[in-house]
Amino acid sequence: MVRDIPNSPDMLPITSTRYVGKAVKRIEDPALVSGTVEFIDNYSVPGMAHCAMMRSPHPHARVLSVDTGAAEKMPGVYAVLTGEDVKKWCNPMATSPEGWGAYCLAVDKVRFVGEPVVAVAATSRYVAEDALELIDVEYELLPVLVDPHKALEADSPTLFEENKTNVIQDRSYTWGEIDQVFSEADHVFTEKFRWNRCGANPMETFGCVCDWDTVNDYVTCRGSYQTPGFMALGRAGSFNLPSNKIKVISHPHGGSFGGKGGPRGTEIAALLSRKAGGRPVKYIEDRVEYLLAGAGQSWDRYYKASIAVKADGSVSGFKVDLLDDQGAGSEGWGTISVAKPLAAFTGCYRIEAAQYNMKLVVSNRAPTFAYRGYGPPPHNLVLESLMDIAARELGVDAAEFRRRNYIQPEQFPYTIPSGNEYDSGDYEAVLDKVLGMADYQALRAEQEKLRAEGKLVGIGVASTVEPGVFDWNAYSTVGVAGVGVPEGVKVAIDIMGQITVTVGFSLEGQGQYTLAAQLVADYFCVEMESVRVAYAATDVAPPHFGPGGSRLGVAMSGAILGACQKIEDKFAQVVARLMQTEPGNVELMDGHMRVKGVPGAEMHIAQVAGTMLNRSDLLPPGMEPCPEATYVWTAPNRNQPDDQGRCRSYLTAANACHVALVEIDPGTGVTDILKYFIVDDCGTRLNPATVEGQIQGGVAQGVGAAFFEEYVYTEDCQPLVSLFSDYLLPTIHEVPIAAKGDVVTPSPVAPLGAKGCGEGAIHTTPATLMCAVNDALFPLGVQIRETPMSPNRVWTLIQQAQ
């Protein structure tokens, strides 16, 4: 029996919810704060070896010879792995589009500084690092591909020689009558923007313990994996193993933000284990390795973009030319970050036509990876900056200009030019609420006063859509195949009435285990303490993907509700038999299976489960005695993309409006964030505290991208950033605790009406801050179009103005 998943908490079988929608405390936290969680570096097995890697000091070079003789003889060394071994035992990493992945260790050539060349497994990391010093590698330097613009030229140095080009993809998408819209526009505004490379920096770097069972050719990889199933599939491909011969066990990990679960580290550790005769090998990436060559680099972009505006202030067209420097290959799936903006290309606005010219190229910088937001944050910065430019030229207030262009509440579901369908929203309500919180008029008046005193004070207003619940179809433009991303859970009620929810993803900070417990506890009207959430490794977990693309809260809710409904339906059959009625007359309410219209004719769910497990004589004939159910949810109503990449991709469209007040010190170029306000609408807030945490965390990363974080390379592609003293993450001193409010427009199509909100403010904060800084700089006649807006950059502009 197929039933609809409830799209509102009111539809749960409980008189009034006790946990869903409440800011309940996270069940994960006692173990986290007491240090009893088993992070991968705390995991150890007898005989385990430790891995260290020798990395390329050159951005582009041929590997002429590798001499490992002395290292192999060093006491305490179990195995030394080279490109020769890797070529024999492994394939290059899978990518999309295909053919842009390297081997996990350099085979024949290196393409970026930090690329692993040789790996050692030894009794300790100390010994392994000592052994690296005994290895000689002879390189022949190759010309370096520095400027991504030059990647398009035929005579540029080729990184992947077999591809005969450095262009991963060069495609153009046109949606609507773009030429007509631009020719008929009263105003066209065009600007260039530069988003410098930044990315994820979780507290814990990547780590794994891999174990190659050389008798059964079965590989077990434990580690900090965000998406264990996806990792397992990819490694099976790399190792030429059947997909059921590799098992990935995700340990709780200290944050991910997109990139956790390095394919290289896993493959190197696993192959070292194979070479060491099956001895488990631990690899713990250190911060230098992470910053040089880990999963921390993303979004290295050059934009040229235009908007077409009519005299009445309505925006009719939006064109984006993007050159994206993917770095030395796309093993980190950075390509998707160029495709994802299609899901909310035109933001919150009624824009009838759009065009996207995307060029993805390689360079001799480190490969780029997924990062929270996965591409739209720079895109939003471009669109919102152009909205400000247009508003200013037309003499309309920035907030008012946006209001005029918002998609209206009655227009939902709304299909944007790039094909995605937004489920619901009330953008004007969100704007009004945040303007009210900020006391916007007074803020503008205060700005005028301070400007008169010569102060550089600016206000930024930005509105964005956060696409929630990703689908593979969204990434078809870069060659990703498929529709639907299944997420499965198993819900089991035991003979004592205790409930276990089994999921395929591990702890990484977002609080999904708490949400699972909230939902199940309310569905069956039990205490949250009666619900345990268990992790299952890839070999036994139901089909799953895990966190990513603002999806898991929604997807897991769908799966849990589906599983609970299946149990409810089984219980109805049992109770109908006992009460001598039809299953359709039995319903679950407040933890009891009740016969409709017969007061007192009811059984508690624990009794029903107990009956199923212990009184087969009372069950309907042939019934399986199983008070458990697995349900695999996937977003409804998804479709194949057309030739312009258009499809219903992300299921939900959350939105937010931010207002910031900043002041720039003209002497130092330092920007101070004086006030910060956020109103967001992610539909039903299943756990408001979790939502708030996601938003505030997104603000932190947004502030980082806007002002601090940058992977700097020299003019010959040598990285200048390898320490946290160079790569600046904002701290509690730099990140404002935003004043936050909400508007709730439930999703009509998502479980319980909740919209994906896991990326949160990173979509909006960089745009808001750039708009605010440019508002502050406006009286000087200069504007900044580059991130991060470092004091040096801002001061340089101020100098130009004077």
Next chain:
Amino acid sequence: MKPAPFDYYAPDSVEEAVALLERLEGEDVEAKILAGGQSLMPMLNLRVARPDALIDLRKLDTLKYIRDEGEVIAIGAMTSKSDAEDSGLLKQQQPLFQHASYLIGHRQIRNRGTVGGSFAHADPAAEYGAAAMALGIEMKIVGPDGERVVAAEDFYITFLTADIDSTEILTEVRVPKMAPGTGWSFQEMARRDGDLALAGAAVTLRLEGGNCSEVRVAVFGVNGSPARIAEAEQLLEGSSPADELFRQAGKAAAAAVDEPIADVHGSGDYRRQLISVLVARCLAEAVERAA
């Protein structure tokens, strides 16, 4: 990120430590003193520094003190920066030094890092360098030939190099008390709270008959070593304080900076600009405090 192998020593006294340094020097063993480790440990882990031997001064409790010696406050080299930050004596009688201590890194770093370790490491971005120049701090150094005292002007040689021989140990810094009526200021610009400063300035001055006197201007963070800026001091000396004059002094200080550092956080020009702004702002604040 694990250090290369090294021998580890933790002597019980300064004498023992000096004898050990002398012995290792004789055996051609490169030894490095560990005095808190807030800079050295990362350098070891990165294998940027790879001494054969590490001499940890952690047991030298005799070097943990902040003493009132009349004109001077004597601070033992192994005193933690947070003890300097918390010292009531320093707060009352040498607030510039106390404030400079507070500006170093984060509290966790100051708990572990030592005053002597910072001076001996001679990182150009260390707050104590500017304090030493502005206040005329003296360093007491003990070696095989006994004790010697070095003035701040002679102490800093270049980037990460101070006038301490490989067989010597810095045991004490001697900080003159601030005379009543002295105006002071210490300001720096760091990308984030607690980061190494891109540039910073320290100023002390007095007002006599409404005019500036005994002006001392020191800068740090911009190039190899902290320095006093005579050009800026002379502009102020004997003059009536005014914003325009402060700006000129700032510009003079910026112009006096040789070979400013350029890195991912700021260009040489930008660092010069910071010196210009910070010196002017320090002067204004110091005058305010003196008045």
